[in-house]
Amino acid sequence: MAQQAWSFKAIEQDDLRYWGNDGYHDNSSVFYRYDSFVANHKNVKEGDIVIVTNRDSVLGVSIIDIIATQSTIKKRNKCSHLDCNAKKILPRKTIKPEWRCDNGHQFDVPRVLFEPAVEFIANYGEYYKEITDISISQLITETPRYNGQMSIQEVNLQWAIELLGSIPADVLDLKAEEADNDIPNLMTDDLRKIVERQIKQRRGQQKFRDKLLKSNPICAVTGCELVDILEAAHIDAYRNDSHNHISNGLLLRSDIHTLFDLHLFAIEPETNSIRLSTGPLQHGYQQFEGANLKIKHKISHSVLLERWKKFNSLKEK
Ligand SMILES: [Zn+2]
Incomplete structure (x- = not known):
């Protein structure tokens, strides 16, 4: 499938569209959570470019490294009229009754429904680049079917590539590869190339990975020696001078890298010992x-x- 570019609107806690209260809202430079009720959830894929925004400004740009999915139950507030199918209900600050639906019904308390859904976590922390000089109105110009209500929207791919463009070439092997072409066109890439590209992206910057391999060529958690699936993980995703120094790196088996990106395990700083959250503890990782x-x-x-x-603050939620 061809590469696309998307804007992700980071939903803030005071946002009326915010459903849950899961504390992930402050993490928009690392990953973005959405679910199967969100338009375009089916179209976003690994390798796509994302432009992260909040309601007022454009925050950053990156490439989606991996999308994790899990089934979940969503609490949804509905119109209190049983036969009303209104898509949206909104609370009002001063008028009583507090709630009003799209169809004009007014009521004090919404009807609460629990519906099965798929939750997606798109990770893009590895290549995240902060943006300070692009306004929301510029973004809107580059969004062909702009709709202010939508949190995920397709944006002009060429524009997004240009925004990404100033990521240093050595950070993204992918960019160096594409420098020969004026317009990178994934459409013409065969599947094998795309897969290789994804593996390359995932393994991490080559020099960084080589340094880690030279130091100790095994997974820092599992001891796995199969070099093909060992990836260079950055402990701190923030790009500073020591970003690609091995003191900021761990060699991790691909699945362990994913757990690390999702903050499902962490390292106890005083002892360098591994601590897992409940999910991986209950599903086959307890030996670590x-x-x-x-x-x-x-x-x-x-x-x-x-x-x-971070690990502990997420665990408490
Ligand atoms: Zn209604």
Whole structure:
């Protein structure tokens, strides 16, 4: 499938469209959560470009590294009239009764429905680049079918590629590869090339990965020695001078890398031991709980501490 570009509107807690209260709203530079009730959820795919925004400004641009899915139950507020199919209901600040639906019904308390849904987590922290000089109106101009109500919308691919363009070439092997063509066209790439590209993106920047392999060529968690599926994970996704220093890196088996990206495990900074959250603990990863990292290089205490705090704050929610 051809590469596309999307805008993701980061939903804030005070946003009327915000359904849950899961505390992930502050993480828009790493990943974006949406579910099967959101328009375009079927079209967004790994390798697509995302432009992350909130309601007022454009925040950053990146490439989707991986999309994780899980089934979930969504709490949805509906019009209190049983036979009303209104898509939207809105609370009002001053008028009583508080709620009003699209069809004009007014009521004090919405009817609560629990519906099965699929939740998607698109991860793009690895290549995230902050943007400060693009306005929402520019974004709107580059959104052919703009609709202010939608949180995921398709944007002009060429424009998005240009925004991505100033990511340093050594960060994205992919960009260097494409530098020969004026307009990268994934349409003409055969599937094999796309798969290779995704593996390459996933494995991480080559020099960074090579340094980690040289230090100790095994997965820091599982001890897996199959180099083909070992990936260079950044502990801190933020791009600073030491971003590609191995003190900011771990070599991880691909599935462990995904768990790390999703903050489903972390490293206890004082002991370098592995701590898992409930999901992986209950689903086949329990043997790694409490084990020490299998590394021969020193990792930065301060970046571990940041991840550790994040891990614990997400666990409490
Ligand atoms: Zn209604």
